[in-house]
Amino acid sequence: MATASENHIRRTILDVTRHLLVQNGISNLSMRMISRKVGCSVGTIYFYFRNKDALVHSLIEEGFELLISIMEQTYQTHHDTLERLKALCVDYIQFGLKNPEYYEIMFMLNPERMERYPAEKYRRARHTLELISETLAEATREKVLNVKEPYQSAHLIWTFMHGLVSLLLARRIDARLDQQGLIDSAIEKIALMFR
Amino acid sequence: MATASENHIRRTILDVTRHLLVQNGISNLSMRMISRKVGCSVGTIYFYFRNKDALVHSLIEEGFELLISIMEQTYQTHHDTLERLKALCVDYIQFGLKNPEYYEIMFMLNPERMERYPAEKYRRARHTLELISETLAEATREKVLNVKEPYQSAHLIWTFMHGLVSLLLARRIDARLDQQGLIDSAIEKIALMFR
Amino acid sequence: MATASENHIRRTILDVTRHLLVQNGISNLSMRMISRKVGCSVGTIYFYFRNKDALVHSLIEEGFELLISIMEQTYQTHHDTLERLKALCVDYIQFGLKNPEYYEIMFMLNPERMERYPAEKYRRARHTLELISETLAEATREKVLNVKEPYQSAHLIWTFMHGLVSLLLARRIDARLDQQGLIDSAIEKIALMFR
Amino acid sequence: MATASENHIRRTILDVTRHLLVQNGISNLSMRMISRKVGCSVGTIYFYFRNKDALVHSLIEEGFELLISIMEQTYQTHHDTLERLKALCVDYIQFGLKNPEYYEIMFMLNPERMERYPAEKYRRARHTLELISETLAEATREKVLNVKEPYQSAHLIWTFMHGLVSLLLARRIDARLDQQGLIDSAIEKIALMFR
DNA sequence: TATGAATGAGCATTCATTCAT
DNA sequence: GATGAATGAATGCTCATTCAT
Numbered sequence: 075m076a077t078a079s080e081n082h083i084r085r086t087i088l089d090v091t092r093h094l095l096v097q098n099g100i101s102n103l104s105m106r107m108i109s110r111k112v113g114c115s116v117g118t119i120y121f122y123f124r125n126k127d128a129l130v131h132s133l134i135e136e137g138f139e140l141l142i143s144i145m146e147q148t149y150q151t152h153h154d155t156l157e158r159l160k161a162l163c164v165d166y167i168q169f170g171l172k173n174p175e176y177y178e179i180m181f182m183l184n185p186e187r188m189e190r191y192p193a194e195k196y197r198r199a200r201h202t203l204e205l206i207s208e209t210l211a212e213a214t215r216e217k218v219l220n221v222k223e224p225y226q227s228a229h230l231i232w233t234f235m236h237g238l239v240s241l242l243l244a245r246r247i248d249a250r251l252d253q254q255g256l257i258d259s260a261i262e263k264i265a266l267m268f269r
Numbered sequence: 270m271a272t273a274s275e276n277h278i279r280r281t282i283l284d285v286t287r288h289l290l291v292q293n294g295i296s297n298l299s300m301r302m303i304s305r306k307v308g309c310s311v312g313t314i315y316f317y318f319r320n321k322d323a324l325v326h327s328l329i330e331e332g333f334e335l336l337i338s339i340m341e342q343t344y345q346t347h348h349d350t351l352e353r354l355k356a357l358c359v360d361y362i363q364f365g366l367k368n369p370e371y372y373e374i375m376f377m378l379n380p381e382r383m384e385r386y387p388a389e390k391y392r393r394a395r396h397t398l399e400l401i402s403e404t405l406a407e408a409t410r411e412k413v414l415n416v417k418e419p420y421q422s423a424h425l426i427w428t429f430m431h432g433l434v435s436l437l438l439a440r441r442i443d444a445r446l447d448q449q450g451l452i453d454s455a456i457e458k459i460a461l462m463f464r
Numbered sequence: 465m466a467t468a469s470e471n472h473i474r475r476t477i478l479d480v481t482r483h484l485l486v487q488n489g490i491s492n493l494s495m496r497m498i499s500r501k502v503g504c505s506v507g508t509i510y511f512y513f514r515n516k517d518a519l520v521h522s523l524i525e526e527g528f529e530l531l532i533s534i535m536e537q538t539y540q541t542h543h544d545t546l547e548r549l550k551a552l553c554v555d556y557i558q559f560g561l562k563n564p565e566y567y568e569i570m571f572m573l574n575p576e577r578m579e580r581y582p583a584e585k586y587r588r589a590r591h592t593l594e595l596i597s598e599t600l601a602e603a604t605r606e607k608v609l610n611v612k613e614p615y616q617s618a619h620l621i622w623t624f625m626h627g628l629v630s631l632l633l634a635r636r637i638d639a640r641l642d643q644q645g646l647i648d649s650a651i652e653k654i655a656l657m658f659r
Numbered sequence: 660m661a662t663a664s665e666n667h668i669r670r671t672i673l674d675v676t677r678h679l680l681v682q683n684g685i686s687n688l689s690m691r692m693i694s695r696k697v698g699c700s701v702g703t704i705y706f707y708f709r710n711k712d713a714l715v716h717s718l719i720e721e722g723f724e725l726l727i728s729i730m731e732q733t734y735q736t737h738h739d740t741l742e743r744l745k746a747l748c749v750d751y752i753q754f755g756l757k758n759p760e761y762y763e764i765m766f767m768l769n770p771e772r773m774e775r776y777p778a779e780k781y782r783r784a785r786h787t788l789e790l791i792s793e794t795l796a797e798a799t800r801e802k803v804l805n806v807k808e809p810y811q812s813a814h815l816i817w818t819f820m821h822g823l824v825s826l827l828l829a830r831r832i833d834a835r836l837d838q839q840g841l842i843d844s845a846i847e848k849i850a851l852m853f854r
Numbered sequence: 855t856a857t858g859a860a861t862g863a864g865c866a867t868t869c870a871t872t873c874a875t
Numbered sequence: 876g877a878t879g880a881a882t883g884a885a886t887g888c889t890c891a892t893t894c895a896t
Contacts (some may be wrong), residue, residue, distance in 0.1 A: 505861045505862060507860070507862075508859075508861075512859095573869055
């Protein structure tokens, strides 16, 4: 069927691009190389994606879809608010470490430097913040935590996690440190910050 | 003076490069553009710097020199350990926000992807961590804080600050939030994490 | 015809390159100049040839194909061995003088200095030597000539002819000498050497 | 003394250039690299030599001086004409193999491709031809050989030797052949050609 | 749908040469 | 005598993109 094969190539292009992103980073990503690895012509990529940025944006969208679905699921299944908060943090950090290609384009890009900058693509990050923010608010209502400005506090948690993930991905953290230990401590401290 | 005029172009090249770095990011930095903005030929840049990497390395070194000198100064002038810790954090964050070009090449690069960027250049980042680590240890000795693993904890503080700085620089933080308020809260939370 | 027009530019690139090779020599051959003379962009050349070396390799191959086909034809159509030997020599010398561009890249390069020029390309030169060598052996069997080491002797003949061709091409031979007379004498002497 | 130090640097430049010629060939010879190896500035080279070609021309002159002095010496000390002929050939071949850098610029260049072409530089090659030519004439007078056109015949000998030397220098000769054996055979054949 | 062909601007780097000092 | 500084043109090559077919 036409639609099926259409989707198949499109899917392959996206997957190949993701793999190339992990290997070479976004600044070394080239349409030529993608087409070579996919086994199609450059023109074909332009049939499915308006241009290079549009291709990357599709991946960004996919990434957010994935991250948000994971965190939503956690949000709905954890009823102990403190546990839920921790679980949401674990989700975010694990997502970043397991999907470096998504993480790089979702959070380690300066959107203003992407020539065709669709602000709303990047703004989806806020939904994850809202899940955390809402959890902080609920915990405060339950008097488990004491958070005055949940949305700002959610940002603090996010920046903490982002710093951790991005420095780990870039291998800038002293290799002599136990990585998992560092992550566990981070999660623990996050809870501590709002006691 | 001969020496001054001798170094004048070299200095201009470095400064122009810094400006271009803020505007376009390192992946869009080109020797041609630098020479155009400096008003000299490309060859002239190669007279002062062996190649593009050497030029960027010089800036990385300058950046670390600057950051370290600032933090060392703070380290020596603040005798109250808790105040010193906060001041060091303020230093780091302010340095990043005021010198986005330095910050980008010092902390936002993935050295593994730039094979020709010598790891030891980046390892100078550790000196800043040691200043924080030592302060945590001292505060623990004074029983002002309770830090079991000062070096790991310094890393946690660093990741927190790095996340904050890098997301602010990339303008990924919700613009409706008060930026200074966020920074102040972050610093406050850092102290809280180790009570 | 589709195939013909498809190959048209490729063919033009090869031909232009050959002309430039005669005029300027290989060390002054540039992709830019080729594209300028062809009337296409540099990129187009890279569409047909992986890089500059690949383009030159194609010409080297063409040259050997041409020379070998000429000499094979002569080898098969001349049954008098002494005549065959002379005809093979005439073939070689005429080929060199008529196709200076091919001759230069086939025989006047130092493969060791062009690391990327694969040795096996040049080894095809040996086939021409084998035709001469075999003819010498046959003439010896027929007692027309007396050649103890045909392969070594073929090399001697080759070096003689190569010296003649390359000095003629470089216009190093005294212009007051009759060029054709010189060539004829050379051929005559070659036969004499093995009496 | 001024003159002495002047000559010293000039000498060093010439020697360094010769070494670089053996290593990289004339097409990879750069003023920058010469100055780096000499330990002086590029400007200094231009003080002693008008330009790059002038520097190479000086070496060409030196090379001819050397080769001619060797062959003149042989010419004067060998009284048996046939022996003298062979000795002159050995001189030429040995000179080429022992001084590849000189040989390349003296005989393997297309002078017309050197932008500033001083024909008389290259014409000195004729003096070596005259020594051979005169020897052939003398041998003919002595009825040891039978050479009708000594000058043309000297050219034939030259082309033979040049082919041998240049292919050996470029390592184009089948490595399985005994190099010295090939040279010896060549010299032997040269005498045979004019019996 | 998909491709092959083409472009033009861009890249980092090297070069021979000049010239004031 | 010798240098340090500068230039402008050139090098091979890659890129995102376009478009007729």
